[in-house]
Amino acid sequence: MFAVVKADQVIKVLNGAQSYTDTDRGIHHPSSIFRYWSTEELKNIGIYKIVQEDMSLDKKTEHETGGKGYTIGEDVVTMSRSKKDKDIDKVKESEIDSVKGAQHSILSQTDWYYIRKTDKDTAIPDDVQNYRDAVRTAGDDMITAITAVSNKADFQALYPEWDEDGNNTGGDLNIWPDPKDYDL
Secondary structure (H helix, E strand, C coil): CEEEEECCEEEEEECCCCCEEECCCCEEECCCHHHHCCHHHHHHCCEEEEEECCCCCCCCCEEEEEEEEEEECCCEEEEEEEEEECCHHHHHHHHHHHHHHHHHHHHHCCHHHHHHHHHHCCCCCHHHHHHHHHHHHHHHHHHHHHHHCCCHHHHHCCCCCECCCCCECCCCCCCCCCHHHHCC
């Protein structure tokens, strides 16, 4: 993509596959100028290549607004997209639902022990019960932590962060007990 710049303003965005008419000079340029002309030649007629700024978007706490901004540089125009924070209460509600769903899914994998206990009065192994208790505790702890946050930064602090050795140095959101630790 390319930007037509006049008086330090982006006045038009071109896709590079179309011809361009410079109305100030009365000159019609074919689309091939975008392939064959140098950056300097394009700049001389007020056309700059557009580069898109890398926008990191935390999809849990932010959404893209659709707005765009342009910064005119020496040789390029940088396009940035606007983003906005989501309502923190809705973020928390969604994440609590997600934790509850994950907890239910994890616990359902060992539900058959309870069905067997009901049907055949076969004892539930201690490792299974301990694992299920750990899953419930982890889920309850996550929900308590989510409920306690009041802003985006506090919510993002719940995310795990992994160092180069594979150790979590951040929060415990969505880190569940490993069944292997319970001989399952």
